[in-house]
Amino acid sequence: MSNFGFTDLHLVNPYDVAFREARSAVKSQYVLEQAVVHADLAEALTGCSLVVGTTSLGHRELHTALHRLERGARMIRSNWTNPGGRVALLFGSEKFGLSNDDLSHCHWCLRIPTRDEHESMNLGQAVAVCLYELRRDSRAALRSHPAPQQAPAEDLERIASLLKELLEKSGYVNDRTRHSTELKLRRLTKRLQLNKHDAEIWLGMFRQILWKVNRPS
């Protein structure tokens, strides 16, 4: 919850021993400290304008609409923008999931798209996947972490040219193949997709090798 910026944990009739022994990760103590315990589900849902159940499907007949997480998350996000659009995302116990009683409180249900042969998930992992999907953002994903600046053409040209000189000195190139080697090296260098920083490192290394080749000990 803390990883993805969710703060309001409500527990209905939790198993006391487990709840008292629960420990938070660093930086997320506040989630457990502020958790509210309720005697029943109706009380826990007070003030929510949308109640979404989670289910692994298959194990019982649902009497409510079922959406895959990808779509369900979009529907939840659009509810957020409503004033007062408080949403409850409901998880059942690890062993039994939500009961039919619990499900009757839900406007609709979502399921994580697991493979059909293994639908039941670890509770903590199921929560993490749902909250991630609520926060994911394809457009932000493209904006952030700009790629390092690509090496300019002149750097690549210098690399290819140094390499050609090295290969000539090393006897790799002969007169007949000189021009085709030059083209080959330029294409090879382009395909490296070097960034500016790496291009400078390669230039330095080739210069050093060339120095050595020119001054054999």
Added chain:
Amino acid sequence: MSNFGFTDLHLVNPYDVAFREARSAVKSQYVLEQAVVHADLAEALTGCSLVVGTTSLGHRELHTALHRLERGARMIRSNWTNPGGRVALLFGSEKFGLSNDDLSHCHWCLRIPTRDEHESMNLGQAVAVCLYELRRDSRAALRSHPAPQQAPAEDLERIASLLKELLEKSGYVNDRTRHSTELKLRRLTKRLQLNKHDAEIWLGMFRQILWKVNRPS
């Protein structure tokens, strides 16, 4: 891993006690049974044409490109379609993450878009989120789980009409408001977005109430 259909678990120098005591969930024993233990990372990566590291960023300077999970998963999926495009997704230890040595084996890195104030994730949850993102499919999400058949207009009209009769019998409607009530009921009924099955239940309930209203005991 089993939830999302991934089978090949490779471990580098695992903590022996934890590994021997690890127990699989039902239906996923095969993942641990087939897990391969390696003495070093290079050996574990044999045969992989793409190696992607996972990092929570911030804690060290990366010397490699970093993509958010949403975009990184797309890049990995496009590599899958290449013949022989075997991809390794690399996770570090819960406590320290990947070392600089480990990261030097990576073509690039991805990070899960957690909030900046709490980047470090539980290992099992981080794996679940990454594998979910690799399997998620917005288009499949729209295709699957067709919504239940919506109630046809004539059912809604019968509901509105029964309700109007009920309200007239109950003294809710007077002559002056009769027509506006009719319109109001039709709009109210439309907004319920009833499916065919539920519409029949409502019709049955209103008929029963009307029967009672017509034959007071």
